[in-house]
Amino acid sequence: MDKAIWDIGYLIASILFILGLKKLGHPRTAPTGNLYGAMGMLVAIIVTIAQMEFKVIDNFILIGAGLAIGGLIGYVMAARVQMTGIPEMVALFNGFGGAASALVAASEVFRRINQNDLPENLDLYVAWIAIGLSTLVGWMTLTGSLLAMMKLKGGVEIFGKWYRTPTWGPVWLNYVKGLFLIGIVGLIYMSIEEPGNQDYVIGIIVLSCILGILFVLPIGGADMPVVVSLLNSLSGIAAAFTGFIIGNNVLIIAGSMVGAAGLILTNIMCKAMNRQLIDVLFKSFGGSDKQQVTRTKIGSDPDEVAMICDGISKCVIVPGYGMAVSQCQHQVREFADILEANGCEVKYGIHPVAGRMPGHMNVLLAEANVPYEKLIEMDDINSEIGECDVALVVGANDTVNPAARSDKGPLAGMPIINVDKARVVVMVKRSLSVGYAGVDNDLFYEDNTMMLFGDGKKMMTELISSMKEL
Amino acid sequence: MEPITGGSILIVLITVFVLAIFLGFELITKVPPTLHTPLMSGANAISGITVVGALILLQDTPYTNPGFAAWLAFAALVLATINVVGGFAVTNRMLNMIAGKRGRK
Known part of the structure; x- marks a missing residue:
């Protein structure tokens, strides 16, 4: 049989990927989209x-074993994986994907x-440039993703000791990068x-690994979703x-499509945080010069x-990373x-970048069986927050900071949930x-703000028992 | 008809590459924040397509003498499969959690 026949199979896979990616962008069709993607892969x-x-025959065993x-x-x-651990897991899988591409190139x-x-000739150029670029991007993705994963966790445990993930990046580091x-590029040439000579390839691998780390090192934990x-x-x-x-079409189609779509998604996420992608990547943010309280x-x-909460008629709950x-x-x-149960209307105000991943809060609250229609997006909740008797902010800070409405400071212009418009915060x-x-x-x-200092779980448990005792 | 040779194949591949990039840009337009993480995770699973590359190399490369290259391909296969299976499974879990609750109202 002509080998070209098999390419029809790859074409079908590519179509499934395209449809899958398209459907993943809409709430109702997202599960189907994921299924299409998985079918395409199969x-x-x-x-x-x-x-x-x-x-x-031994290679057949290796293939079976690997799969x-x-x-x-x-x-x-x-x-x-716990629902809170999903951002780290996505980062880790991503690193594995990059490493796999780089390993194929190395192999x-x-x-x-x-x-x-x-x-020889043209084939040499094509093969070696592709190998060089795949090596560069792949290893960078691996080390960058591993560091991003540790930053999302906040630190790493080595031999039972906890080390905080550092954020460090003077301006000159950009020149080093x-x-x-x-x-x-010189080594590829x-x-x-x-x-x-395989030494050059090894050199590219080593430099790419270091570059991946340098790339993520200056970027703070809250920007990790974008990274x-x-x-x-x-x-x-x-x-x-x-x-x-x-020389395989399906890799090129799926890969470049994911690459482009990922770039668009990155941009959408930046917009939700009111940040420029360039600033996120090359200007160290929030790591140093913190204001002293x-x-x-x-x-x-x-x-x-x-x-205070007894007998109120409307309450909005604004969760953040602390939750x-x-x-x-x-x-x-x-x-x-x-x-x-006391006749109060409760809604949840979800800031687009609350937590460490977009949609982080939605997933957590869904886990706690909060009905989806009670989760209100920022713009919609802001329009009715003035009617609220109480705004309960659980572990959020920057996403409700009124300083964002001024035009000074790092938060300037970031959209926030205006909880200060509620009667009591x-x-x-x-x-x-x-x-x-x-x-x-x-x-x-503010006089109408009440602070409950303590761990979220402990304070909420105490609050619940106080409510029951009333 | 002229058989397609080296240079022409390259042009075909580059054409596919460029068109697919444009396609990718058009595919994602407006995504609600809830779906950002699942979309990222699902797209990530699709980029595990490199599993196909690992399979092809593993088939062609003798695993002994010197087997280094084959073991690299084997490692690539394992990592890519983790990426693919784990990626789709975790996306599915997330989406079930988001969509499932809505269906139950």
Whole structure:
């Protein structure tokens, strides 16, 4: 049978990817979109295996073993991950994808060098440029994603000791990154001049790994969603370059499409945070010069808050990263249930970048069985917040900081949820410390703001028991 | 008809590459924030397509003497499969959680 027939299978896979990606962007069709993507992948794998002629039976065992091991690990990881751990997991998988593309490139180049099967002329240029770029982007994606994952966690545990992930990036680091990039391009050029020498390839691998780390190092934890999204885009591009290495259409189509779509998504996410992509990537933000908190505020106790909340008719709950950290979404929901039992209308105000991933809060609250239609997006909740008796802010800070409405400081112009328009604001927070942007929050010191200092889960539990005692 | 050779194949591949990039730009327009994470995760799983590359290389590369290249391809296959299976599974979990609640109202 003509080998071209198999390409129809790859075409079908590509179409499924296109439809899948399209459908993933709309709430109602998203599950179908994911299914289409998975089916496309299955078709591509089956077509690839079906057209193999097995000369060496051992390779067949390796292929089976690789698919089984990878599938099992991937499935178990996805099934066992906590909902709060999903951002880290996405970052990790992304790194694996990039590494896989880079390893394919490495495998091909070492095989050719070992077997002395070097291409010539145009083929040499195409193969070696594609290998170089796939190596660059792939390894960068791996080390960058691993660092991003650790930043999302906030730190890493080595031999039982907890190390905070550093954020460090003076302006001159950007020039160092530029030098690394030039160095890599130079090495790609030299590897074409002397294709049989594997040292150049190893040099590209090492420099790319370092570049990935330097790239993510200056970017603070709250911008990680944007970075992960950009790295996702890069891992797609790496796959596309790998497609050039082995001359395969489906890799090129799926890879470059994911690369482009990932870039658009990155941009959409930046817009939601009111940031420019360039600023996120090259201007260290929020890491240094945090404002010192000089003012004090006397904390309230749960009994006081419970009394305020007794008999109110409308309440909005604004969750933030603190809710994710303390895992108190169930307590938040229980509190809302008590209010609703007393005839109060409860809504949730969701800031687009609350948490460490867009949609982070939606997933957590969904886990606590909060009905979807109670989760109100920022613009819609802002229009009715003036009618609210109480705004309960659980572990959020920058996303409700009125300083964003002024035109000064790092938060200037960021859209916020205007909780200060509510009659009483209750903030559950561990301390008065500044948020990620490093800006003090005037809201804490307002007369109509009550601070509940403490861990989210503990404070919400105490609040619930106070409510029950009333 | 002229058989398609080196240079022409390259042009075809580059054409596909460029068109697919444009397609990718057009595919995603307005996405509600709720779907940002699932979309990222789903797209990430699709970029695991490099599994096909790993399979093709693993088939062609002798795993002994010197087996280095084959083991690199094997590692690529394992990582890509984790990316694919884990990516689609975790996206599915997220979407079920978001969409499931809505259906139950």
